[in-house]
Each structure stands twice: as C-alpha cells, then as structure tokens.
Amino acid sequence: MFHKILIANRGEIALRVIRTCRELGIRSVLAHSKADAHSLPMKLADETICVGPDAARLSYLNIPAIISAAAVTDSEAIHPGYGFLAENPAFAEVCRACSITFIGPSPEAIRLMGDKAQARQIAMQAGVPVVPGSEAPLKDSAEALETAERIGYPLIFKAAAGGGGRGMRIVKERGEVVQSFDACQSEAGAAFGSSEVYCEKFIQNARHVEVQVLADRNGQRLHLGERDCSVQRRHQKLLEESPAPLLPTETRDGLRRAALTVAAAVNYVNAGTVEFLVDRDGQFYFIEMNTRIQVEHPVTEMVTGLDLVREQIRIAAGEPLGYRQDAVTWGGHAIECRVNAEDPEHFSPSPGRITAWVPPGGPGVRVDSHMSAGAAVPPHYDSLIAKIITHGHDRAEALARMHRALSETVVEGVKTTIPFHLKLLADPAFLAGEFTLPRLEQHL
Ligand code: MV4
Helix, strand or coil: CCCEEEECCCHHHHHHHHHHHHHHCCEEEEEEEHHHCCCHHHHHCCEEEEEECCCHHHCCCCHHHHHHHHHHCCCCEEECCCCCCCCCHHHHHHHHHCCCEECCCCHHHHHHHHCHHHHHHHHHHCCCCECCECCCCCCCHHHHHHHHHHHCCCEEEEEEEEECCEEEEEECCHHHHHHHHHHHHHHHHHHHCCCCEEEEECCCCCEEEEEEEEECCCCCEEEEEEEEEEEEECCEEEEEEECCCCCCHHHHHHHHHHHHHHHHHCCCCEEEEEEEEECCCCCEEEEEEECCCCCCHHHHHHHHCCCHHHHHHHHHCCCCCCCCHHHCCCCCEEEEEEEECECCCCCCECCEECCEEECCCCCCEEEEECCCCCCEECCCCCCEEEEEEEEECCHHHHHHHHHHHHHHCEEECCCCCHHHHHHHCCCHHHHCCCCCCCCHHHHC
C-alpha cells in the first residue's frame, strides 16, 4: 500500500480523497492553486503544496508542476479526482514514465474511451447495443447525408473527442444535415483538435442511466448497480439516484451485464462508469464510458456500503478486490442533490464569500462539502459547493429526507440551486420516477 498520495484536485472531491487516505493510514498531499490556499481541504490534508496561480490552466492542469510536486513530496501515487487531469491520457502516461502510480485506469483505456466513436465501435463489436447510427466517423457531408437518410430523423451529430454533451448538434430534417454536419466538424476541430464526427438517432424521452464498475489488476470485474442521472440542465447533472426508479428487471440486468462487457473489452482497471440511454420501452443503448470517479459516486456508496475511493486506491496499489459479485449487496435508495453556487433560475455562476453555512444532518443524511462560514467560492472553477446525499429504506423515505435536509440547509453570501431542488421535489413526474432527459424542443 502507498504511504503517501498527492491529490491533484480541489473542493469537495479533494476533501473526499483526503478522508479516505486518513482512514487508510496514508499521508495526503494536497496540490493546490493560490485561489484555494485557505480552503478547508488545506486544513485537513497532511501536507500541502502550491502548484500555481488561480487559473486552472496554470495550476490544476499544469502537468509539469503537478509531477514536480509529487516528486518533491515523495508521493508514490496521484489521485486526479474528477475533471482537470482525470481523463487526460497524456497525464497518465507521464505519471507512468515518472514511476508515479496514477490512481485510475491505464492511459490506453483512457485514450480508447476518450474517442467516443471508437468507444461506440468497441461496444458494438462486443455485442452491446448502441444507438442506431454511423459505424465509424463520417468522412464528409455526402456520407453524413447518406447515413442520415438511412437512420432517419431526428438525429444527433457528436464529436468523437467530445463527450458529456460537448460538441453535439441535433438535426430534425434532411434540409439541415449538411450545414449541421459541417458546423459540428469545424467546431470539433477548433474545440478538441479532432474534427471526427459520428451520428446517432436522437432518442426522445430517454433516461440517462449509468452503471458503476470496479475492476482490479487480476482481471476481476464487478458492477455496483446503476444510477439514474436524468435530471440535467445544460449537460450539468443536478440530481442523481440509485437504484434507477421504474426499471424493468430485464433492463436492469441487461445494463449491468453490458457494462461489464464493455469494461472487459478494454481491459479496464479501476473504477469506471458506463453510460446508457434507456428509452420508454426499456431498450438500452451504450453511449460512452467515463474513466474516472464521478461526482455522483456517493449514491452508489450509500446503497452498497462500499468506499469507492478506497477501492480505487487499493486497486491502484495492486490489491485484488477480494470479494465476488454476490458479496455486493444493495440496501435502500439514495439520492444526491448538487448544490451549486448559481442563480437557481438562470444557472449563472454566483461566486463570492459564504457568510453563513449550516449543513443539514440527522438520520440518513450525508454532506460532501468543503464549505465553512467565511469560505470563498472562487470564480475560476466549477461552482459545486456541496453534495447533499440522503438514504432511506425506499425512494419515498430518501425523498422525504432530502426535502427535510434541503429545508434545513443555510447558505448565505451566494445564490444556490437549493430552490431549484425544492421545486423539483414537488414535480409530479419526478416524484413518480418518470423524469426523462430534456425533450427535443427544449434543446432547440
Ligand atoms: C443523446 C441524446 C439523445 N439521443 N444521444 C448528452 C450528454 C452525453 N453524455 C450524451 N447526451 C445525449 N446523447 C442520442 N443518441 C440525448 C443526450 C442529452 C442531451 C442532448 C442534447 C441536449 C441536452 C441533452 C441533455 C441530456 C442528454
């Protein structure tokens, strides 16, 4: 096992990793920017080291600075958290070249899954259902038109190097194909340095369901059930829950099996998430795989009782998982609400200083947050200030606890998404477990 881990991240996830390190008896080193020098994770880490100024490009994304920080602090491994360098194959390669363990999958698996068109081909070849669409990146607008006519409308063009909703174009009819394809290609080239674009039929009224997987270096692979993340706004998830409500048993079993098939197809090691769209008939389609710990991992922890960060660290250290699929059990229902420092109406950032902070507590409530009274919410990074996670015997109890927890939370000094969540918790479709991704009209 490692004696020291460098954390190349900030905010709640940095604190989350520090906490598990403490439980495992591993020293934590927090690599931080100047803007975060007075944050709560700074007080809880065993050591801290400044890796650059406020701008993420110069600090949390600064590979030489982070590698040097690991070297000078004698850290054997780096936990990248989510975002920043977590899915950067070049960073994982540099770690390998410097004999520092990257706590995550191999650079090869990150690179394969980072190419969403390739990921789609891998899933297809492994016999996992994908959305009807192109078999490979589209060569030109003539091929785009031919494919569009074959699969029908509406359809969606996606940048192979995009993912998570970036670099996508929805097309409603034949007349829009060529212009949308060309625009998607040039935007992708400018944004990601690769202009590869593929297309899929646009699935209406879909739910976003993802399966958590764990895999060790001995080739043992487990799934930890699924999460429903259908409540999104501008590709930002706002609420996640596990298990996914109202899923037919065959769909649930199929999703879990498919996720393990995809993980096996790329020799996946560490924690990962396989994302699917599920349509109204319970048909599911692979869309992408995330090769990192995700923001919403706590809902899986609450229903399985596992510590996913602990599992990530053990796997990276070469330990076997040490338990089998039938030892993973699920209890009750968990829901996570993301509390962002944002205007709840327009979702525009609301950075500033937190003047009052009273987190919720009581039965079945977990709060993952780096906030405290007087803490700054810097404008340079994402606006997540807390995750409120509730657990109950069933969905109704988890929902009642969430309503109670949100109502007792006090945040002053910045606007938050709590009013949005309280409205959502009164929405009949959401309460019935029937919430779906935004409809076509809402995208346009
Ligand atoms: C789709 C889709 C419908 N059909 N793919 C968005 C995030 C990324 N992981 C995949 N996403 C979607 N892929 C097919 N074939 C709907 C979404 C989607 C979405 C699309 C456009 C605008 C907003 C959206 C919000 C959630 C999901």
